[in-house]
Amino acid sequence: MFAPAPFLLKDASVSRVMTQVCLALVPGIAAYAWLVGPAILVQLVIASLAALLAEAAMLRVQGKPLGMFLADGSAVVTAWLIALTFPPLAPWWLVVTGTVFAIVIAKQLYGGLGQNPFNPAMVAFAVCIVAFPALMSQWPSVGLQLSLADQINVILGLAPRVDALAGATPLDAMKTALKLADGSVSVTQLLANQDIYGNFAGRGWEWVAAGYLLGGLWMWQRKLITWHVPTAFIGALVVVAGGLWLYNPAQFANPLFHLLSGGSMLGAFFIATDPVSGCTTPRGKLIFGAGAGLLAYIIRVFGGYPDGVAFAVLLMNLCAPVIDLLTQPPIFGMKDKA
Amino acid sequence: MLMNLFKFKGGVKPPTNKTQSLGLSIAQAPLPSKLVVPLHQSIGGTPRPVVQAGDKVLKGQLIGEADGWISAAVHAPTSGTVLEVAMHVQPHPSGLDAMCVVIEPDGKDEWIARQPVDYQALTPEQVREGLQQAGVVGLGGAVFPTHGKLTASKTVPMDELVINGAECEPFITCDDLLMRERAEEVVRGIGVFRDLLQPKKVLIGIEDNKPEAAAAMRAAVDALGEPFLVVQVPTLYPAGGAKQLIRVLTGKEVPASKRSTDLGVQCFNVATAYTAWRAIAHGEPVVSRLVTVTGNVGEPRNYEVLIGTPMGELLQLAQPQPDTDGIVMGGPMMGFLVPDAKVPVVKATNCLIAHSERLFPPKAPEMPCIRCGACAQACPHELQPFEMYWFSRAKNFGKTQEYHIFDCIECGCCSFVCPSRIPLVQYFRFAKSEIWARERDKNAAEGAKARFEFKQLRDEREKAEKAEKLAKAAAAQAAKKAAEAAAAAAAEASPTAPDSAAAATQVQASAATVEATATPAVDAEKEAKKAAIAAAMARAKAQREAVQPKNTEQLSAVQQREQAEIEARRQAAHLTDPAQAEPAAPASEKTD
Ligand code: SF4
Ligand code: SF4
Numbered sequence: 001m002f003a004p005a006p007f008l009l010k011d012a013s014v015s016r017v018m019t020q021v022c023l024a025l026v027p028g029i030a031a032y033a034w035l036v037g038p039a040i041l042v043q044l045v046i047a048s049l050a051a052l053l054a055e056a057a058m059l060r061v062q063g064k065p066l067g068m069f070l071a072d073g074s075a076v077v078t079a080w081l082i083a084l085t086f087p088p089l090a091p092w093w094l095v096v097t098g099t100v101f102a103i104v105i106a107k108q109l110y111g112g113l114g115q116n117p118f119n120p121a122m123v124a125f126a127v128c129i130v131a132f133p134a135l136m137s138q139w140p141s142v143g144l145q146l147s148l149a150d151q152i153n154v155i156l157g158l159a160p161r162v163d164a165l166a167g168a169t170p171l172d173a174m175k176t177a178l179k180l181a182d183g184s185v186s187v188t189q190l191l192a193n194q195d196i197y198g199n200f201a202g203r204g205w206e207w208v209a210a211g212y213l214l215g216g217l218w219m220w221q222r223k224l225i226t227w228h229v230p231t232a233f234i235g236a237l238v239v240v241a242g243g244l245w246l247y248n249p250a251q252f253a254n255p256l257f258h259l260l261s262g263g264s265m266l267g268a269f270f271i272a273t274d275p276v277s278g279c280t281t282p283r284g285k286l287i288f289g290a291g292a293g294l295l296a297y298i299i300r301v302f303g304g305y306p307d308g309v310a311f312a313v314l315l316m317n318l319c320a321p322v323i324d325l326l327t328q329p330p331i332f333g334m335k336d337k338a
Numbered sequence: 339m340l341m342n343l344f345k346f347k348g349g350v351k352p353p354t355n356k357t358q359s360l361g362l363s364i365a366q367a368p369l370p371s372k373l374v375v376p377l378h379q380s381i382g383g384t385p386r387p388v389v390q391a392g393d394k395v396l397k398g399q400l401i402g403e404a405d406g407w408i409s410a411a412v413h414a415p416t417s418g419t420v421l422e423v424a425m426h427v428q429p430h431p432s433g434l435d436a437m438c439v440v441i442e443p444d445g446k447d448e449w450i451a452r453q454p455v456d457y458q459a460l461t462p463e464q465v466r467e468g469l470q471q472a473g474v475v476g477l478g479g480a481v482f483p484t485h486g487k488l489t490a491s492k493t494v495p496m497d498e499l500v501i502n503g504a505e506c507e508p509f510i511t512c513d514d515l516l517m518r519e520r521a522e523e524v525v526r527g528i529g530v531f532r533d534l535l536q537p538k539k540v541l542i543g544i545e546d547n548k549p550e551a552a553a554a555m556r557a558a559v560d561a562l563g564e565p566f567l568v569v570q571v572p573t574l575y576p577a578g579g580a581k582q583l584i585r586v587l588t589g590k591e592v593p594a595s596k597r598s599t600d601l602g603v604q605c606f607n608v609a610t611a612y613t614a615w616r617a618i619a620h621g622e623p624v625v626s627r628l629v630t631v632t633g634n635v636g637e638p639r640n641y642e643v644l645i646g647t648p649m650g651e652l653l654q655l656a657q658p659q660p661d662t663d664g665i666v667m668g669g670p671m672m673g674f675l676v677p678d679a680k681v682p683v684v685k686a687t688n689c690l691i692a693h694s695e696r697l698f699p700p701k702a703p704e705m706p707c708i709r710c711g712a713c714a715q716a717c718p719h720e721l722q723p724f725e726m727y728w729f730s731r732a733k734n735f736g737k738t739q740e741y742h743i744f745d746c747i748e749c750g751c752c753s754f755v756c757p758s759r760i761p762l763v764q765y766f767r768f769a770k771s772e773i774w775a776r777e778r779d780k781n782a783a784e785g786a787k788a789r790f791e792f793k794q795l796r797d798e799r800e801k802a803e804k805a806e807k808l809a810k811a812a813a814a815q816a817a818k819k820a821a822e823a824a825a826a827a828a829a830e831a832s833p834t835a836p837d838s839a840a841a842a843t844q845v846q847a848s849a850a851t852v853e854a855t856a857t858p859a860v861d862a863e864k865e866a867k868k869a870a871i872a873a874a875m876a877r878a879k880a881q882r883e884a885v886q887p888k889n890t891e892q893l894s895a896v897q898q899r900e901q902a903e904i905e906a907r908r909q910a911a912h913l914t915d916p917a918q919a920e921p922a923a924p925a926s927e928k929t930d
Contacts, residue, residue: 004674004675004701004761004764005668005670005671005672005673005674005750005753005763006352006670006671006672006750006753006754006763007666007670007671007673007691007693007697007698008352008353008508008670008671008698008754009701009753009754009759010350010352010754010755012712012755012756012757013702013705013757013758013759014705014708014757014758016757017708017710017757065703068703068705069705072705074708111706112706113705113706113708114705114706114707114708114709114758115706223712223715226711226715275708275709275710275711276708276709278709280709280711280714280722280724281714281722328722328741329720329722330720331593331719331720331721331742331745332346332347332581332585332591332593332718332719332720332721332745333581333591333592333593333594333596333719333745334593334742335591
């Protein structure tokens with residue numbers, strides 16, 4: 001028998017880590033439910049159930065211990081990220097499809113917890129937006145006042161998907177407006193419409209983003225994440241958005257708009273920081289975060305999709321092993337040589 | 339005086355659990371029923387036993403003689419009778435046995451004649467030897483023979499002497515109490531080290547959770563008028579690791595591949611300084627040490643314990659609770675469960691912790707690594723434990739070495755923080771021991787190969803000598819004919835087969851050379867051997883060219899083939915340099 005030292009262990013566990021990540025999402029979720037609509041809560045429940053069922057089924061098939069892995073909470077984190085990135089009134093089966101795909105294909109088939117090279121939630125998002133582009137782009141129109149019951153009915157397919165649902169995110173709306181106007185309208189004019197764009201970036205959404213920022217800072221303070229990825233992500237986004245904005249403020253929105261709209265904050269603090277599929281070395285994390293921020297901007301502004309965070313993160317996931325390999329930090333006592 | 343302290347990366351803050359054993363002063367542990375003194379108690383050579391069963395020994399009498407320079411002597415911890423010199427189970431995680439001297443105390447605890455020395459009057463060499471003879475080793479746990487660390491680098495000036503009183507492991511308090519109660523002798527011991535190493539500065543590092551010890555040391559330093567600096571360092575495990583403490587106090591990072599003296603710094607534990615002083619000023623070799631007895635016990639305390647005391651007996655003094663289910667030697671971060679309560683206290687034993695599930699709850703099952711990087715952030719050597727874990731698990735040991743597994747000090751910080759409860763250190767120990775085992779196998783195989791090749795070489799030489807005798811005889815017969823035939827043969831053969839004929843000529847000529855030189859020369863023997871081999875080679879060459887030269891009939895085909903084969907094998911084995919065999923040909927040309 002090997003010596004089992006250390007005998008003392010810190011009070012830490014995977015489920016504790018995942019629980020804290022979920023807790024950190026709460027401020028953002030609260031703002032979401034308050035400002036956009038409580039339907040998101042329903043989506044969170046649907047996604048969580050789907051994730052746990054899919055996880056349980058896969059564990060059973062592979063003969064792995066159910067209790068231990070279900071309790072680790074990683075499936076719930078994935079589920080929540082899916083619910084939070086999908087349109088809030090997306091039909092239930094779309095959320096379930098995405099979640100099951102994330103858990104079964106993107107996570108368990110790669111070997112389960114800790115083995116997935118790609119962020120499962122982002123795989124789900126990418127797959128669904130490619131397969132169901134229309135549904136994935138239908139965001140509730142601004143000012144749409146539906147009761148919780150109505151929202152649930154829409155999600156469950158019991159009520160018709162009226163036109164009012166087929167809105168767009170502020171990001172998407174701006175892109176479309178700029179394209180349609182073909183230079184005749186400036187970003188500043190568009191942003192003046194506070195009904196859509198609120199004070200900074202998108203009515204309501206800017207506060208959801210602020211909620212994520214708050215939760216992210218808390219995770220940093222609790223040492224669940226390091227500063228590298230969010231800082232690099234936000235830094236890259238601000239630099240590229242700021243540069244283009246200064247270059248042509250009529251065509252490009254200001255950095256604040258980009259920071260507070262779409263999945264920027266969620267991406268910077270909760271998605272790009274996923275340790276399993278991300279980089280692990282300090283320099284690697286900086287490159288990973290900056291790459292994701294830059295790609296997110298490019299894809300959301302110049303690409304055909306409403307937002308670019310998912311594809312940006314997936315692309316960086318692809319590069320993560322190489323980045324890690326090339327950014328191994330020098331060890332104690334070997335720094336001169338490096 | 340204010341000092342600029344440095345930081346090391348990583349580190350963890352486990353609950354210190356030190357107060358329990360700090361309540362009482364150091365107590366003398368009573369004589370045990372018997373003492374089992376292992377001979378191998380330090381890094382390096384295993385001391386040779388110099389006593390036999392039945393011998394009467396006195397306290398402090400030499401029982402094991404240092405074997406080589408990196409080895410330290412072992413002494414009888416009390417007076418009594420040697421019962422046996424035999425294999426006994428060791429306080430080592432492997433649970434293996436090792437040679438021990440078992441002594442039955444006579445109860446008198448009678449010392450040998452102790453001879454204090456004035457070390458100032460001795461040469462540094464004599465002081466080092468004296469420490470070796472007194473069995474002074476690093477008592478911080480590494481048990482490296484102290485005298486082996488007391489030579490400064492010839493090229494790098496000694497900047498700092500670091501004295502380690504940090505004692506960062508939870509539960510352990512023996513150095514703390516030593517400094518509180520015996521500071522003066524510690525400081526005097528440090529003075530000896532200082533005189534031998536001549537550093538520019540002496541820095542005594544003590545974690546800031548031991549203010550009493552620091553105060554006592556400061557008082558002693560002042561009282562003795564020494565210029566030593568007592569520095570309180572932040573409490574952060576493993577600040578008491580030699581490399582970490584050196585880093586904190588001097589900013590220097592000693593890599594695994596270097597000795598600290600190469601960076602102009604050396605580090606000793608406070609207890610080592612104390613024993614060094616006892617050895618010099620009182621003539622007392624190391625026969626006891628301070629041991630913290632704590633954990634799941636009623637009365638945790640520090641004891642002065644004779645080396646060789648069975649751990650079970652020592653533990654009884656502190657009244658272990660009924661649910662005690664094992665003994666941990668060392669601290670909870672780096673210690674290990676001893677295989678048996680019979681194992682003796684050795685020089686490396688700084689602490690015994692009565693183990694129970696209440697104290698150290700069983701670990702949750704291991705989960706997969708989530709690459710959270712917590713381990714890398716905690717690692718004081720700035721390694722990537724999860725990468726090393728991954729490759730250890732995959733038994734890809736080469737890769738673990740690329741990730742610097744041998745820089746790992748097994749401090750346990752990574753395991754401590756891992757949320758997946760992966761016993762990382764165990765994986766690293768496993769990987770290291772596998773790598774060592776493979777090295778050993780490889781070395782053993784290489785040794786065997788070398789022995790085999792040597793034997794082959796000898797056989798060949800014998801064969802060559804035999805063949806050479808035959809060749810001489812043959813040459814003698816052929817000499818006359820050859821001399822006349824040489825020119826003629828060449829002329830005759832040239833139209834048809836010029837190459838082979840030329841070869842044949844050379845062969846014959848070299849055979850002649852053998853004869854010619856063998857008779858007069860004094861060291862002809864050697865020359866003859868060389869020439870014979872060269873001749874054989876040339877013959878073989880000729881043979882390969884598919885012409886059987888007429889005038890070498892005297893050497894049987896078998897003999898020729900034999901010699902050719904031998905040469906080929908030797909060349910294949912790189913035992914002979916082909917360039918060496920070649921000159922024989924030009925030599926024979928000369929004789930043409
Ligand atoms: S702390 Fe454990 S789970 Fe986290 S990276 Fe290290 S080995 Fe993996
Ligand atoms: S045990 Fe080794 S790898 Fe783990 S923290 Fe300590 S030095 Fe680093």
